[in-house]
Amino acid sequence: MQQRRDEILAKKAKLAELKRQRELRATQTNAGRLAAPTSGQKNDRKREIEDMIERLVGDSRPSSIAGAMSPGRRGSRPNSVLSGGELSAAENSEYTSPTNAHPGLAVPAQPQVLTTVPLQTIFECPPSPVKETFSYSKGVQTTDDWTPPASARPRAISELDDDDLNAPTSTPSKRMSRWGRGREEELRQNIRNEIEEELKAARDLVADGVLQSSSVAASNFPARALTSEELAAVTASDEFVDFVERSTKVIERALDMGNEYDILTDYSLQAHDIEDEDEQAGNTGGKGRRRVKEIVQFYDDRWSKKRMISSLDFSPKYPELVLASYTKNPSAPHDPDGIIQVWNQHLHDRPEFLFHAQSDILAAKFSPFHPNLIIGGTYSGQVLLWDTRAKTAPVQKTPLTGSGHSHPVYSVDIVGTQNANNIISVSTDGALCVWSVDMLSQPQESLTLTTPPPNKFEDLAPTTMAFPQADPTYFLVGSEEGPIYPCHRYDRAGAKAGVDSRVSYKGHAAPVVSVDFHPARGPVDLGDLILSSSLDWSVKLWKVRAPAATSTIVESAGTAIPPLLEFVREDVVYDAKWSPVRPGVFALVDGAGSLELWDITVETEIPVAKISPTPGKGGRQLLSKSLNKVAWETTDGKRLATGGIDAVVSLFEVGPDLGGKEAVRNDEWTSVKKLVARLEAISAGVIGVA
Amino acid sequence: MEEALHRLSKKPGVKAWLMLDRTNGAVLKTNGQIATVRPAKSSATANGNSSSSLPTPTGGSFSTDVQTNTNNETLAAQELASLVWSFLSSAGGLIDDIDSEDELKLLRLRTKKQEFVIVPEPKYLLVVIHDTPPA
Numbered sequence: 001m002q003q004r005r006d007e008i009l010a011k012k013a014k015l016a017e018l019k020r021q022r023e024l025r026a027t028q029t030n031a032g033r034l035a036a037p038t039s040g041q042k043n044d045r046k047r048e049i050e051d052m053i054e055r056l057v058g059d060s061r062p063s064s065i066a067g068a069m070s071p072g073r074r075g076s077r078p079n080s081v082l083s084g085g086e087l088s089a090a091e092n093s094e095y096t097s098p099t100n101a102h103p104g105l106a107v108p109a110q111p112q113v114l115t116t117v118p119l120q121t122i123f124e125c126p127p128s129p130v131k132e133t134f135s136y137s138k139g140v141q142t143t144d145d146w147t148p149p150a151s152a153r154p155r156a157i158s159e160l161d162d163d164d165l166n167a168p169t170s171t172p173s174k175r176m177s178r179w180g181r182g183r184e185e186e187l188r189q190n191i192r193n194e195i196e197e198e199l200k201a202a203r204d205l206v207a208d209g210v211l212q213s214s215s216v217a218a219s220n221f222p223a224r225a226l227t228s229e230e231l232a233a234v235t236a237s238d239e240f241v242d243f244v245e246r247s248t249k250v251i252e253r254a255l256d257m258g259n260e261y262d263i264l265t266d267y268s269l270q271a272h273d274i275e276d277e278d279e280q281a282g283n284t285g286g287k288g289r290r291r292v293k294e295i296v297q298f299y300d301d302r303w304s305k306k307r308m309i310s311s312l313d314f315s316p317k318y319p320e321l322v323l324a325s326y327t328k329n330p331s332a333p334h335d336p337d338g339i340i341q342v343w344n345q346h347l348h349d350r351p352e353f354l355f356h357a358q359s360d361i362l363a364a365k366f367s368p369f370h371p372n373l374i375i376g377g378t379y380s381g382q383v384l385l386w387d388t389r390a391k392t393a394p395v396q397k398t399p400l401t402g403s404g405h406s407h408p409v410y411s412v413d414i415v416g417t418q419n420a421n422n423i424i425s426v427s428t429d430g431a432l433c434v435w436s437v438d439m440l441s442q443p444q445e446s447l448t449l450t451t452p453p454p455n456k457f458e459d460l461a462p463t464t465m466a467f468p469q470a471d472p473t474y475f476l477v478g479s480e481e482g483p484i485y486p487c488h489r490y491d492r493a494g495a496k497a498g499v500d501s502r503v504s505y506k507g508h509a510a511p512v513v514s515v516d517f518h519p520a521r522g523p524v525d526l527g528d529l530i531l532s533s534s535l536d537w538s539v540k541l542w543k544v545r546a547p548a549a550t551s552t553i554v555e556s557a558g559t560a561i562p563p564l565l566e567f568v569r570e571d572v573v574y575d576a577k578w579s580p581v582r583p584g585v586f587a588l589v590d591g592a593g594s595l596e597l598w599d600i601t602v603e604t605e606i607p608v609a610k611i612s613p614t615p616g617k618g619g620r621q622l623l624s625k626s627l628n629k630v631a632w633e634t635t636d637g638k639r640l641a642t643g644g645i646d647a648v649v650s651l652f653e654v655g656p657d658l659g660g661k662e663a664v665r666n667d668e669w670t671s672v673k674k675l676v677a678r679l680e681a682i683s684a685g686v687i688g689v690a
Numbered sequence: 691m692e693e694a695l696h697r698l699s700k701k702p703g704v705k706a707w708l709m710l711d712r713t714n715g716a717v718l719k720t721n722g723q724i725a726t727v728r729p730a731k732s733s734a735t736a737n738g739n740s741s742s743s744l745p746t747p748t749g750g751s752f753s754t755d756v757q758t759n760t761n762n763e764t765l766a767a768q769e770l771a772s773l774v775w776s777f778l779s780s781a782g783g784l785i786d787d788i789d790s791e792d793e794l795k796l797l798r799l800r801t802k803k804q805e806f807v808i809v810p811e812p813k814y815l816l817v818v819i820h821d822t823p824p825a
Contacts, residue, residue, distance in 0.1 A: 247809040247816035
């Protein structure tokens, strides 16, 4: 904008200089004419001049005579020389009038006499700043763009358009008189017309150019066939490899989506061909509105082979993306031990992204605060950060020695808010580290978790960790021994940082493998409900004490709180997760390879739906059915992913009574609340009796 | 890379694909039976050596047969490439004319029999020809 204003100023200055010189010249010629009074001479001279002008004008632009006749009406052609000429013509009509008035010089075509004269002097004048507004200076601005070769053509068009659009703003209308405004309108109209003409011409030119080049291409085609060396050079270039990567991804997405639904389907034709979409089609479980249907399975022959899935997470930003982390492939020592594949629901045969790690990845998840970042914890004790904009290697990693973890990290999380969040990791030796996302070279905070006093051993081996929605300073850890301990990150009233020694949740008889807080986004606060799964073949529902409340209750150390409810299964339960939208719904996966969906508002004894993923392509071996992890898609809670020992990620969709935000009724929340109250009463009664 | 291309060829319905240089239209890689999509029209003139230069591969002995076949394939690929390329430049011209800041990203050309999916990138372009789902 500044540059443009400068241009305009410079041009104005030029014009002013021009005007001054012309005035000077006019007086000079007048003086000359007065000095030579012979009319014959005058006529001769006039004819000479006219001839010259005829030649000049004819050469440069034939229509400029007509233009000079009505300088105000004509829109300036976007060419600086010509519009400069016109400009001077407009001015000239005034200055030449005294000459016209001179006796013996009455020729009607007089005004054009001087029109082209200033052309020669334009560029000699040094610019001097004079404030004057000329709307046709717009035409002048495009000059440079109209002269260069054809390659810049489209740019010139766009700039013209811009000028047209900007015209009202670039001329300060306040200073314009009404007449000036009218004139400007007229000019603008003219400019618009001309632009249209130019555009048309340009378009023709473009069309011609394309025709030419394409015909050239067609005719030259065999001649341009590359030699084998050239081909090899091109196909080996990084650029080409990148291109192949990107373009095939796009094509595969296009093809995979095309198979799901044909947008050109004509339902009025061939009605008998449409597949019967009844409830038995495909791999489904549950009935009616509580149906579970397998949508797609992800498996990559190269990378998924002989690995196990250690964690799953849906992208909070792109609900079609799901990440799976894998342990090492024992038969491929040269491949990276740990990998993460990010799968896309619309791209079936290959992962959208692939990330590597030096060691088995045991836990990974998308950062809820940045859609590009993925964090992971490894068997070696490293916490890694990958970026989907970068390559496969982690962009940051924690050190293996010193202040970091030196034991396997089975649980990582990011807590905090959009602007202040931290990575929290816990390893099986009880070390908890808090890291800044920007700097993983050393932990911001660290804490050692130990088993509270009544136990014989101090060592605590956390296998899982869970933060409530509301509080980033309080969390639960599930231990290998079975109890679940509440922990504080900082000292608070009545409790020291670390494991809270007053309360523990005892009920599991085997290592706890998952703890999940209720996501609680509804009319009733259920954020104190947790679900834990364990290798003792059960899932348990607990109500945790609020961290603030624990400090007020005066109780002897080591109060054990029993679970509210137990869901005893027929096999080890590896994972249990609350539905992100339904208050009473949760999903669990077990060692027998089944995914079960429960709704505690409906039934607390048996699952409402049960399904097993379709057996893998490669034929499973014994014990390869076991499912390790389950994850809900969080935005509308309709889809689930499961993964297990056979490294197949299976995606399921649940019916409207198990997922989806639309059909959630308020009474579901209240009935969960009532159930919890009833269970609490029962357990209190049991304790009272005992 | 080879893996990705191999998988692409193995996708159900994919008839052929070819990769071109965006700037000059030179064929970089091809796969599949391009001649079945569009037989080479100029094979008769270009194949001066073989007497039975028609695209029908039944005539002639085995060796020439193979040669005619490969020749036909390359010719067909080149012809198709030039057609695609000129189509792409006119499409690009259209986009450029509407908004010069804009850029062509994907072309899906659906016909009654098949679909062309063209991914134009700044330097190269990929064309995939595949069968449409039966409709």
